[in-house]
Amino acid sequence: MSNFADLVQMRRSIRKFTEEELKPEELQTILRAALMSPTSKSSRSWHFVVVDEKPLLEKLALCKEAGAAFVADAPLAVVVLGDTAATDVWVEDASIAAVTMQYQATELGLGSCWAQVRNREMADGTPADDVLRFILGYPQNLIALAIIAFGHPAIERKPQDEDKLKWENVHVNKF
Numbered sequence: 001m002s003n004f005a006d007l008v009q010m011r012r013s014i015r016k017f018t019e020e021e022l023k024p025e026e027l028q029t030i031l032r033a034a035l036m037s038p039t040s041k042s043s044r045s046w047h048f049v050v051v052d053e054k055p056l057l058e059k060l061a062l063c064k065e066a067g068a069a070f071v072a073d074a075p076l077a078v079v080v081l082g083d084t085a086a087t088d089v090w091v092e093d094a095s096i097a098a099v100t101m102q103y104q105a106t107e108l109g110l111g112s113c114w115a116q117v118r119n120r121e122m123a124d125g126t127p128a129d130d131v132l133r134f135i136l137g138y139p140q141n142l143i144a145l146a147i148i149a150f151g152h153p154a155i156e157r158k159p160q161d162e163d164k165l166k167w168e169n170v171h172v173n174k175f
Contacts, residue, residue, distance in 0.1 A: 007107055009159045014111025015070035017151030021052070022076050026108050030078075030150065033104035037097040045086035046094045049079040049136050059135050060147055064128040068115040074149035079117075079132060085141040091118065094145040101148055111153035117144040 022030075031048065039045055051057055052075065060079070061072035071077050080098045082090030098114060105112045120128040129144045138144075 007103060009162075011103055011106040012111075012157035012160070013113040014151070014153045014155065014157065015113050015149075016154040017074050017111060017149070018154045019075065020152045022110065022150060022152075026110065027076065027150075029108060030101050030104050030110075034078075034080075034097040034101045037093075037100040039093040039096070040087055040089045043083075043087040043093065045083040045090045046097045047081040047083065047138070047142055048097075049081065049138065050076065051079065051136075052076045056135065060132065063117065063122070063131040063135075063147075064115075064120040065123045067120075068147060070113055071115055071147055071149045075151045077147050077149045079136060079147050080145045081138060081142040082145055083142055090143070091145060098146055098148055101150075105150055109152075110150055112148055112150045115147040115149065117146050 027050065031050070034046070034048060035044075037046075051060060057074060057077055058072045060077060061068050061070070078101065080094050082094040084090055087093065102112045102114070117128045117132065122128065122131060132138075132144045132147075133140075
C-alpha cells in the first residue's frame with residue numbers, strides 16, 4: 001500500500017483462504033503490530049494465542065452457534081484475549097490490537113476476518129469463552145474477545161466504495 005488511506009479502503013473481511021501457510025516473518029510482523037498497539041495506561045492487557053494446527057482450528061470454529069465456521073479453513077488464527085485483572089478497559093485494548101493486526105495483514109497482502117467471541121455462546125447456552133478456555137487452557141482472568149482468522153485470500157474483494165460512506169452519521173459539535 002502506498003499510504004494509510006489506501007490501506008483503509010482496501011481492508012475487507014476475507015472468509016475464504018488458500019491452503020498456503022503464512023510465512024514466519026508475516027506472522028511476526030502481524031504480532032509485532034499487535035504488541036505495539038496502544039493500551040490504556042500502557043497496561044498491555046492483551047494476550048494472543050496463535051493457532052495453526054488444523055484440528056485446533058476446527059474446534060475453534062465450533063465455539064459459538066454461528067459466524068465462526070471460516071476459522072476452520074484458515075491456515076492460522078489468533079485468539080485475542082484481554083486481562084480483566086489488569087484493567088477495566090481490556091475490551092478496548094484488545095479491540096485496538098485486533099484491528100491493528102488486521103490492517104497489518106492487509107498491508108502484507110493477506111486476508112483476515114474477525115469472529116466475535118465475547119458475549120457469544122453455543123446453541124446450548126455455553127459461553128464461547130468457556131469453550132475456548134477449555135480448548136486452549138488460558139486462566140480465568142483472561143477473557144476471549146475474538147478470533148481473527150488470517151491467510152492468503154482465495155477471493156478478491158473490491159475496495160470500500162467511497163460513494164457508500166455514511167457521512168450523515170458524522171455530527172459536528174452536537175447531534
